[in-house]
Structures are given as structure tokens and as C-alpha cells.
Amino acid sequence: MKALLKGLFLCVTMHTSAQHIDPFLVLGKTSPSLVGNMQEEVYKAYEQMRKAASKVGVDIKAVSAHRSYHRQREIWNAKYSTLISQGLSAKDAIQEIITYSTLPGTSRHHWGTDIDIIDNANPQSGDVLLVEKFYGDGPSSALRSWMNQNAADYGFLEVYTDHPNRKGFAHEPWHYTYHSLSKAYLEILTNHAISEIAKDEQLLGREFLDTEFFTSYTVEHLLDINPALFD
Ligand SMILES: [Zn+2]
Numbered sequence: 001m002k003a004l005l006k007g008l009f010l011c012v013t014m015h016t017s018a019q020h021i022d023p024f025l026v027l028g029k030t031s032p033s034l035v036g037n038m039q040e041e042v043y044k045a046y047e048q049m050r051k052a053a054s055k056v057g058v059d060i061k062a063v064s065a066h067r068s069y070h071r072q073r074e075i076w077n078a079k080y081s082t083l084i085s086q087g088l089s090a091k092d093a094i095q096e097i098i099t100y101s102t103l104p105g106t107s108r109h110h111w112g113t114d115i116d117i118i119d120n121a122n123p124q125s126g127d128v129l130l131v132e133k134f135y136g137d138g139p140s141s142a143l144r145s146w147m148n149q150n151a152a153d154y155g156f157l158e159v160y161t162d163h164p165n166r167k168g169f170a171h172e173p174w175h176y177t178y179h180s181l182s183k184a185y186l187e188i189l190t191n192h193a194i195s196e197i198a199k200d201e202q203l204l205g206r207e208f209l210d211t212e213f214f215t216s217y218t219v220e221h222l223l224d225i226n227p228a229l230f231d
Pocket residue numbers: 064109114115116174175
């Protein structure tokens with residue numbers, strides 16, 4: 001009962017903060033106004049964080065911030081076509097894509113609140129967003145340690161943690177969200193905006209995106225994230 005009441009209270013407070021947000025912005029179909037490819041408030045916090053890190057030799061570089069629905073659909077459709085041509089069934093292709101990539105309309109990068117960062121103080125080559133580059137001797141290892149200690153002071157939290165029981169997207173030590181803004185976007189997406197996605201006739205595989213898919217995708221991919229993102 002206590003947990004239920006807490007859940008209800010959360011819903012009420014989150015709805016209040018979410019009520020002025022355009023669902024098309026949440027889906028990436030319209031863009032928020034951007035500075036440095038982030039919402040202005042996010043960019044200001046990012047700049048403060050970047051300057052603080054630079055004092056100890058960590059050179060934070062955002063390699064990805066806002067991304068549109070259109071761009072995410074290009075990524076999705078390209079991967080889908082490749083996997084189908086390799087002989088995978090539609091359902092298997094979709095499961096393969098959502099290990100790392102989001103369904104268009106559900107990327108946290110649509111919101112202008114989320115960033116992928118690396119440490120530019122060290123030489124980087126090839127794919128810079130690989131987990132091993134953020135651990136051990138990897139070029140972004142010092143960045144990860146610094147972020148673990150300091151990111152929350154600037155309003156940023158890791159989304160896809162390395163918790164062994166977490167489902168959904170794989171661990172992404174490079175992906176951070178500006179929590180005070182993004183929590184309302186997630187609320188709108190999971191409560192109603194997501195049902196719009198399967199209506200896009202240019203989205204490959206859309207006929208396989210049924211209620212069962214959306215339910216499990218919401219629970220495992222969109223909501224099984226860092227628990228601190230629900231505070
Ligand atoms: Zn990301």
C-alpha cells in the first residue's frame with residue numbers, strides 16, 4: 001500500500017511538470033531550441049562540468065547530443081534492411097537492433113537533454129564509444145572515474161548502468177542525461193507518445209511492432225535504467 005501511494009504521488013507530481021511539453025518534441029519530430037546541440041539549460045550545465053573536469057586533465061567532448069526522429073529512422077531502417085538481407089526474421093532483426101539502437105521516437109537523444117561523451121585528452125581512434133575504452137587503460141577511463149565522482153553535482157546522471165540484473169540496452173558508460181529536464185520527457189513518452197510510432201509508414205518492420213512489443217520494450221528498454229532517474 002505504501003509503495004502504491006508512493007507510485008501515485010510520483011505520477012501526480014510528474015504529470016504536473018510534464019504538462020507543457022509537446023509530445024512531438026518528445027518523439028524527436030520537432031526540435032527544441034538548441035545551443036551546442038543541447039537545450040540551453042543543459043549546455044550551460046555541460047560547460048560548467050567540462051571546465052571543472054579540464055582542471056584535472058579530463059577533456060570532456062560530447063560526440064553526440066540531440067538527434068532527430070528522421071536521423072534515428074535512417075539508422076533503424078539501414079540496420080533493419082541489412083539484417084533482413086542476411087536472413088534474419090523480422091522479429092529477430094528488431095531484437096538485434098534494440099540491443100544498442102533505439103526505436104525511432106524513443107531515443108533519449110531526441111530531447112536535447114542527453115549526451116554521449118568521451119575524453120579528448122587522450123588519443124582516440126576508430127569507434128570511440130566502446131565499453132572497453134572507458135575502463136582500465138582505455139582513453140576514456142579517467143573521464144568515467146571523474147564522472148562517477150562529479151557528474152551529479154552538475155545535474156548529469158548515467159542512464160544505462162553496468163548493473164548485472166538490468167535488462168534493455170547494454171551498458172553505455174558514455175551516455176549521460178540532464179535529469180531535472182529529461183524525467184518529464186520519459187514520463188510523456190512511456191505514458192502516451194510511444195503509441196504514435198507504429199503509425200509511420202516509412203518505418204521498416206512497423207507491422208511487427210505490436211502491443212506485446214511496446215509493453216516489453218517500455219518495461220525493459222525505456223524504464224530499466226539507473227534507478228536514480230526516478231527520484
Ligand atoms: Zn547516447
